[in-house]
Amino acid sequence: MSRPAYNGGDLPAVFPDWSPYRDLESAARAYLRDPDLALEALHGALGGAAVLGFTLERFVNEVNGVWQEVVICDGSRLILWHGEDVPPDDGPAGSMTSSLRVVPVSTVTEVGCRRRLTRTPDGGIRVDSVDVYLLLSSLDETAPAEEAPAPPRHDALRFGKTRDDGGDGQIARLEEFARLVSSVVGRPAL
Template identity: 45%
Template sequence: MFSRVTKGHEDAGPASGLPAGDWSPYGRLGDATRAYFLHPDVALAAIGGVLGRRRIRGFTLERVVDLTESGASVWQEAAVCDGRRLILWHSEEVADPGAPGGTVLDSSVQVLPLSEVRHVGMRTLVGRDGAGSRTRRGVYVVVTTGTVQEMAALPPEEGGPGAARFRPEAFRFSKSLDDGGPGQIDRLLAFGELLGRLVPSGH
């Protein structure tokens, strides 16, 4: 996921009212979101509003479900690349006592020019299947920008007076056999490779 670092939740299916389909076989964003998201119309409207007529070069999708006594709260996110920009959309249900049902859908979109990307990193976990053949068991992709997200002062013994450690803005994506399966692992790896090819050199 690009906004949450850890996953301590369940990627639920029909029991929570979510589509159970695997999005990885679908090459078109609309088909993939309708097979996977609880609110595909909201996602497509938000992404389409900034995408315009530009062609989608690649995308990856994620959803996480928090199961509580009051029901399922769904975090959904999409990362879309049109060749020049990384378009990041996510939504989650937040409490609103004044709204029917007690919740509202918080939908947001962020547009990042690829010229702002400073680093694309990919880590792949390779194991063996039941037949002994090598297979990918997981993939992690991280995209960092030149924007400072966090700054922390260093102890005097580490850097002297006024020294600080800067942490750049980072977007993290991950898939595994338990979270998404082999098809989504392959799609995320292909998405990371696409970003790696498209990021301008010479920063």
């Protein structure tokens, strides 16, 4: 099964599973289309710090093509890399953006994790999806100018995995990442 890419060719609709890989480089190389770009940016920001945990996301849409993201926690920072294909009208074929964001863990004010559960025929419980949000102390600046002024809203980072988009392994790894961030939020920096 595949989906047409925005600039021709086919991209797989289901990407390889990164969840078995415990190290960032192996997971990125298994899952991302552009692992070298991501790893170069991330290692530059890490500056030798240890990666305590990470999560990855990738999808294809009909407008921009491939959208991919890596989020790392090193215990004191969240380091986010985001790569996205540029729409055909915004640049030459094959153009993309690559961005890096570093967020101090001290700015995370709340961690939320919502699980959708299903009871199986044998009475067990299965996790069908997980949605994680990290509420930040910074304000969201994306309010549309043409609308009436809205009250300020805090910035948030959101991540999600489902059985259809990532499967059980990636759901478990995202929950693990949420637990890691929860364990370092609100602790004094050493």
